[in-house]
Amino acid sequence: MKPDNKKELLRKEMKKKRSSLDNAARNEKSRKIIETLCRTKEFEQSNTVFCYVSYMDEVETNLVINHILRNNLKLYVPKIINNEEMIAIRLSNLSDLEPDKIGILTPKTGEILLEPIDVVITPGLGFTRKCERLGYGRGYYDRWFSKNSVKTKIGVAFEIQITDNLPVEKTDVPMDMLITEKNTINMQ
Ligand SMILES: Nc1ncnc2c1ncn2[C@@H]1O[C@H](COP(=O)(O)OP(=O)(O)OP(=O)(O)O)[C@@H](O)[C@H]1O
Numbered sequence: 001m002k003p004d005n006k007k008e009l010l011r012k013e014m015k016k017k018r019s020s021l022d023n024a025a026r027n028e029k030s031r032k033i034i035e036t037l038c039r040t041k042e043f044e045q046s047n048t049v050f051c052y053v054s055y056m057d058e059v060e061t062n063l064v065i066n067h068i069l070r071n072n073l074k075l076y077v078p079k080i081i082n083n084e085e086m087i088a089i090r091l092s093n094l095s096d097l098e099p100d101k102i103g104i105l106t107p108k109t110g111e112i113l114l115e116p117i118d119v120v121i122t123p124g125l126g127f128t129r130k131c132e133r134l135g136y137g138r139g140y141y142d143r144w145f146s147k148n149s150v151k152t153k154i155g156v157a158f159e160i161q162i163t164d165n166l167p168v169e170k171t172d173v174p175m176d177m178l179i180t181e182k183n184t185i186n187m188q
């Protein structure tokens with residue numbers, strides 16, 4: 001089977017697994033993941049962070065976003081432009097967020113990223129213990145990582161999203177760390 005088809009099948013399977021968690025489980029696991037993340041030296045030593053704003057079944061990022069803003073770190077969040085590219089926009093205030101076309105909270109306006117990023121908190125549908133990543137299939141993160149300078153790419157996921165093998169292509173950018181509610185893997 002071609003990697004594309006394998007990836008599509010795995011995405012379906014992973015989406016199903018992830019949606020099997022109820023709100024309470026997702027909440028509790030997300031809290032554990034974010035607590036672990038905030039205690040890593042990579043995060044503790046960071047000044048600039050790029051973090052997605054969680055949507056639907058994703059690992060919830062509200063706690064880390066609040067932590068970043070409270071501690072006056074520089075926060076950037078993703079914005080998709082023209083349905084084809086992801087850019088990083090500075091977010092200083094939660095009130096600057098509004099739902100985009102599909103309902104993902106994004107900043108209305110804000111400065112575009114012009115500095116290196118210390119930590120990227122990266123969503124995904126599947127990960128391996130080697131920190132390989134399966135994203136949502138648009139290549140937004142893979143392309144963004146190929147163009148931007150990042151010290152530490154951290155994948156966050158529920159343990160049920162970890163799999164032994166993923167069909168990996170040349171353009172798939174692996175993570176430097178992976179954090180689930182049960183394990184932390186550091187490749188650096
Ligand atoms: N750096 C790149 N340059 C050009 N095309 C790329 C690059 N990275 C990924 N792509 C292309 O984008 C498409 C989607 O990639 P892929 O299936 O790996 O998505 P994904 O990793 O699941 O998505 P995402 O990165 O948004 O989470 C593929 O056709 C892939 O070849």
Ligand SMILES: [Mg+2]
Nearest residue numbers: 135142171172
């Ligand atoms: Mg990819």
